[in-house]
Amino acid sequence: MNPGDAASAGAVVVLGTVGLDYIETPRARADGVLGGSATYAALAARFFARPTVLSVVGRDFAPAHRGVLAQRGVDLSGLEVADGLTFRWGARYAADLNSRQTTFTDLNVLEGFDPAVPPHAARGAFVFLGNSEPHVQLSVLDQIEAPRFVLTDSMNIWIERDPAQLARVAARSGCMVLNDEETRQFGRDDNLPRAAQKILDVGAAAVVVKRGEHGASLLDEDGWFFAPGYPVSGAHDPTGAGDSFAGAFVGSLAEAGAADAAARRRAVVYGSVAASFTVESFGVARLAALTRAEIDARYAEFSDIVAF
């Protein structure tokens, strides 16, 4: 990547976690590796635009971990350092890597985090609101003047606890990004296409349904778009697949300077490409070593995979 080029593209603001992951897959285990939704999203977005991370870490956060982001053009001026320990999260994956169990979540310094958008990123940004309490997502939106596009992630606990608050976030979002279960839950319908439609009805302009290894689909006013799951023979660790999808999605819109229907379809494919690389290694390794040329080559493969 040429950071000079990226800086000239639209600003990307990424709200999410930066933390330490404790991951167990059937074939490997890693303790205390760099992780977090903002980490994965920023590492994917940086191929298209300069991402500004909104997050918080503790005094224990290693300079080496910070360097992984900083050396790849990620703007850390919105990464607060607070007294206390960095956010930690553990998960164990099933044999087919399709389901996982969260083994623990230590919020630590993330508890009560009140993100402040750096002034240079506060106008006309392309925004990814990673999975957080809806009121935190709204606080970020309130700090950004005329956001160009807002992509919003969430999860079961926020859908259960306060769906009305989440609907207020959705109504201010250009797109929600949810997995199939979350879509059924937030849309309150067991039928996935109907559930997705109901999310548009509460005000989101579009919804991306992540279908794990089977791909991702987008519903907007133009109808459905479907991108396949890239067949990854060497899948190792699904951690961060969804967040790198989101980062590449928003990043590619920022690079294009557009968020129309055609740009959104391309964004789904770029997101799928980023996610497919992420799962090829444990943690962020593959994503951190990735090149734009590899992204573009796999993007072209997606055309072949669906051609008939």
Place this chain on the structure above:
Amino acid sequence: MNPGDAASAGAVVVLGTVGLDYIETPRARADGVLGGSATYAALAARFFARPTVLSVVGRDFAPAHRGVLAQRGVDLSGLEVADGLTFRWGARYAADLNSRQTTFTDLNVLEGFDPAVPPHAARGAFVFLGNSEPHVQLSVLDQIEAPRFVLTDSMNIWIERDPAQLARVAARSGCMVLNDEETRQFGRDDNLPRAAQKILDVGAAAVVVKRGEHGASLLDEDGWFFAPGYPVSGAHDPTGAGDSFAGAFVGSLAEAGAADAAARRRAVVYGSVAASFTVESFGVARLAALTRAEIDARYAEFSDIVAF
């Protein structure tokens, strides 16, 4: 359909069950409705070619049920009528319709069934070997001289009981059609792309992986092809989706008189189209009332759904 046109296309031979289904979904229930793998496959294949059913029913099989098939151009000269009761099968679906529990299976006259291919269909046919004991599938293959293309379905019990025998069927198949779980099981690999590759390694020329509502993918010597799951807002009953997929797949190859890579990709889309209609009603109702124009219109929609 114009039966005259269909008769001029390649012959399609469909091995499978013709029976009575007892289905329970979250919203409805039906007892003793027409079902079976050969029923669904033939009702889908008939839009493209004249299907000959290889199956057996009991003396209790209602003329009205026979009429559903006969009146739609399905050749029943290979449908044996035996002393005893018709095959019966019951299933109950989960709320999201994605998983089901078989409530009972009464093989009845199907026990020991030894299919005889009618002479007029015994040469150069396009064949669908519906889920059956592998030795029955092999017996049908032995009766067909120079089959043009063989599509083979199977299920967990045959994979568990005699994978070597099933591998012999696979080695004589142009394509295996399995769901994602069966693919992992037969390929003996938790990674779906690798498992599919291993099925090619045992000799199948191609494999279709059915991914339920998420679509279907094809792996052959040209690599992967992926067709999305059509977003069916009014999904009622998934029964027969896989078999109607298979019937339309083989039927479309027969109509084209070809089974090359391009024809196989189109066949996956025709299969997906047929399956998407099948689930829109309880039992065979939607498929029985379907028109070729509806099929072709939805086929065109698939191009739009994946375009970027």
